[in-house]
Amino acid sequence: MSPKKKTDTDPALGKSLLHSMILQRRFEEKVAEAYALGKIGGFCHLYIGQEAVSTGIISLLRDDDYVLTTYRDHGQAIVRGMTPRSVMAELFGRIDGCSRGKGGSMHLFDRHVNFLGGHGIVGGHIPLATGVGFAIKYRGGDQVVVCFMGEAAVNNGAFHESLNMAGLWRLPVVYVIENNGYGMGTAVSRASSIKDMYKRGETYSIASTDVDGQDVWAVRDAMQDAIDRARKDYSPTLLEVRTYRYMGHSMSDAVSGTYRTKEELETYRKRDPINLLKAQLMAEKVIKDADVEAMEKEIAATVQDSWDFADASPEPPIEALYEDVLVETTT
Amino acid sequence: MPLITYRDALNQALREEMHRDDRVFLMGEEVGVYNGAYKVSKGLLEEFGEMRVVDTPITELGFAGVGVGAAMVGLRPVVEFMTWNFALLALDQVVNAAAKMLYMSGGQFPMPIVFRGPNGAALQLSAQHSQAWESWLAHIPGLKVITPGTPYDAKGLLKSAIRDDNPVMVLEGEMLYNIKGEVPDEDYTIPLGKAELKREGDHCSIITSGKMVLVAMQVADTLAKEGIRIDVVDLRTIRPMDVEAITASVRKTNRAVVLEEGWEVCGIGAQVVDYIQRDCFDHLDAPVLRVHQADVPMPYAKAIEKAAKPDAAKTIAAVKKVMYIEA
Numbered sequence A: 001m002s003p004k005k006k007t008d009t010d011p012a013l014g015k016s017l018l019h020s021m022i023l024q025r026r027f028e029e030k031v032a033e034a035y036a037l038g039k040i041g042g043f044c045h046l047y048i049g050q051e052a053v054s055t056g057i058i059s060l061l062r063d064d065d066y067v068l069t070t071y072r073d074h075g076q077a078i079v080r081g082m083t084p085r086s087v088m089a090e091l092f093g094r095i096d097g098c099s100r101g102k103g104g105s106m107h108l109f110d111r112h113v114n115f116l117g118g119h120g121i122v123g124g125h126i127p128l129a130t131g132v133g134f135a136i137k138y139r140g141g142d143q144v145v146v147c148f149m150g151e152a153a154v155n156n157g158a159f160h161e162s163l164n165m166a167g168l169w170r171l172p173v174v175y176v177i178e179n180n181g182y183g184m185g186t187a188v189s190r191a192s193s194i195k196d197m198y199k200r201g202e203t204y205s206i207a208s209t210d211v212d213g214q215d216v217w218a219v220r221d222a223m224q225d226a227i228d229r230a231r232k233d234y235s236p237t238l239l240e241v242r243t244y245r246y247m248g249h250s251m252s253d254a255v256s257g258t259y260r261t262k263e264e265l266e267t268y269r270k271r272d273p274i275n276l277l278k279a280q281l282m283a284e285k286v287i288k289d290a291d292v293e294a295m296e297k298e299i300a301a302t303v304q305d306s307w308d309f310a311d312a313s314p315e316p317p318i319e320a321l322y323e324d325v326l327v328e329t330t331t
Numbered sequence B: 001m002p003l004i005t006y007r008d009a010l011n012q013a014l015r016e017e018m019h020r021d022d023r024v025f026l027m028g029e030e031v032g033v034y035n036g037a038y039k040v041s042k043g044l045l046e047e048f049g050e051m052r053v054v055d056t057p058i059t060e061l062g063f064a065g066v067g068v069g070a071a072m073v074g075l076r077p078v079v080e081f082m083t084w085n086f087a088l089l090a091l092d093q094v095v096n097a098a099a100k101m102l103y104m105s106g107g108q109f110p111m112p113i114v115f116r117g118p119n120g121a122a123l124q125l126s127a128q129h130s131q132a133w134e135s136w137l138a139h140i141p142g143l144k145v146i147t148p149g150t151p152y153d154a155k156g157l158l159k160s161a162i163r164d165d166n167p168v169m170v171l172e173g174e175m176l177y178n179i180k181g182e183v184p185d186e187d188y189t190i191p192l193g194k195a196e197l198k199r200e201g202d203h204c205s206i207i208t209s210g211k212m213v214l215v216a217m218q219v220a221d222t223l224a225k226e227g228i229r230i231d232v233v234d235l236r237t238i239r240p241m242d243v244e245a246i247t248a249s250v251r252k253t254n255r256a257v258v259l260e261e262g263w264e265v266c267g268i269g270a271q272v273v274d275y276i277q278r279d280c281f282d283h284l285d286a287p288v289l290r291v292h293q294a295d296v297p298m299p300y301a302k303a304i305e306k307a308a309k310p311d312a313a314k315t316i317a318a319v320k321k322v323m324y325i326e327a
Helices: A011-036 A051-058 A074-080 A084-091 A126-138 A151-155 A157-169 A216-233 A262-269 A273-283 A289-312 A318-322 B006-020 B044-048 B060-072 B086-099 B134-138 B151-163 B212-224 B243-253 B268-283 B302-308 B312-322
Strands: A066-069 A115-118 A145-150 A173-179 A207-212 A237-242 B003-005 B024-028 B053-055 B076-080 B114-118 B144-146 B168-172 B180-182 B196-199 B204-208 B230-234 B237-239 B256-259 B289-291
Touching: A011 A051, A011 A074, A011 A084, A011 A273, A011 A289, A051 A074, A051 A145, A051 A173, A051 A216, A051 A237, A051 A273, A066 A074, A066 A126, A074 A084, A074 A115, A084 A289, A115 A126, A126 A145, A126 A157, A126 A173, A126 B060, A126 B086, A145 A151, A151 A157, A151 A173, A157 A173, A157 B060, A173 A216, A207 A216, A216 A237, A216 A273, B003 B006, B006 B024, B006 B044, B006 B151, B006 B180, B024 B060, B044 B053, B060 B076, B060 B086, B086 B114, B114 B151, B134 B144, B134 B168, B134 B237, B134 B268, B144 B151, B151 B168, B151 B180, B196 B212, B196 B243, B204 B212, B204 B243, B204 B312, B212 B230, B212 B256, B212 B312, B230 B243, B243 B256, B243 B268, B256 B268, B256 B312, B268 B289, B289 B312
Parallel strands: A066 A115, A066 A145, A145 A173, A173 A237, A207 A237, B024 B053, B024 B076, B076 B114, B114 B168, B144 B168, B204 B230, B204 B256, B256 B289
Antiparallel strands: B003 B180, B144 B237, B196 B230
């Protein structure tokens, strides 16, 4: 793992990053169970294996910054501060879900923590994030907006139109490419004419780089540069984070054996982001086995609590069907 | 009362609303330095500056989405499409983002955004520049769709659209920009969802909107000379449609013709006819007829383009048919 910056050497920080990553992992494992039992329906895209990305990026944000992401949004939602209860209840389609049961897995939203979704159309949210950046500049603020996307979205028209405007108008957007090697079942080499997705940013006059996404400290370093750049003079960044997902594209997708081999999956597991951080913290004597055990136990309880909460929450009543199509105007 | 053009009425609405609320800004191709492709935004860049009057690259999907994103965090964008034909490229943002955001977020993110621009045919602009988009947009829950047909309606409806906290689609018309009408100097708004009777009569209803309103008024004035009295119901808002105004008229006249700019199949008129047959079945003395564009992409050559479009002659023929009068 990378050497940590001076600001990152506080042991409490390392522990909190580890805690966050483990919480996301165990939460997603529980979600898989719930899906298999039929408590979660529709499409469900798990974040397992990519925890260093969500954690590394979002842990540096201020409360008044903004996050937009794809349908693979559970991990990012939790790091951003949405409670496991509100996320699980949304996945179960219950009224206490963050989107009141109206969105589901792909449409987690929480305006209290500036989590602006949870979007289902590949590339569709990239112009939205660009618009949030426009609004920040319009108001003369110094907030930053993070826009997560998969590497397959980089080939999409919406990406190009957005980055052109961000580069032209100088908007404080950090575009984060989570390159996990596959756009659903299609390997990057079969979908993209170039291998290094971040190079697309250079063509839009945007600072662009890539980073090892399994190393939470490296992700943080790269993200801090991007944040500084945005707050200083509204400069955007394109950051390609190389990561890997252990589960299939969604719960409907085979884990391996169709478009990727079991061997490939096992190779990537050797650089598991949680294990890497754990090993480092243990080597530095920041944590011991007993600490990890305690953490896992507490996290298991939190995750079980979110399940129990979700299960006890009622489904939206029939009246909810017609609610929130339009708002009553106030101006 | 001042007599001004539809174009100037829109310009006044934009100017007044941008003064009233500094969250309102205009964005689109050529809206700034060029003063607007159709000069609707003339003078606004000079008055408000380039942060509030934003010239965009030719990227409808991109800048429509920028507007939606800005609306998510509380700005009030007015996104101009140079014509609604180009908006086809942006429909993912209009439909999958703007229309659905409030609902799928469980009520957290209202969309106070306006998308506006000229709709439908002009003269010899050919197939790709001549489509009427009402029915595609009116199909979508979560959107409001308005079609002002006069300068007075244009100013009042656009102001309401900008003040509305929901996504409002404003369908104008290149052929309307030059028409003149009386428009008060002072601030006024017209509520969305309310039709207006532009002519009153008890023999037959013509239900219409947008560019066709002038045609319908001409038809009413022509037929009046023959003693035929027409109720012209100008919908003004396509979604939500003022069903009560439609049915009140048809219950009075017992006969109806729907005059619309778009194509027949699944056009707006089909919806109007559904409302009528549902609520006025026992009042009808004849089937409801529709006058609409020929079921073809718009051709270029002058005479066949004219033949493709709905017009006064076709409307008069339809009225006489439902009245069982010899044409």
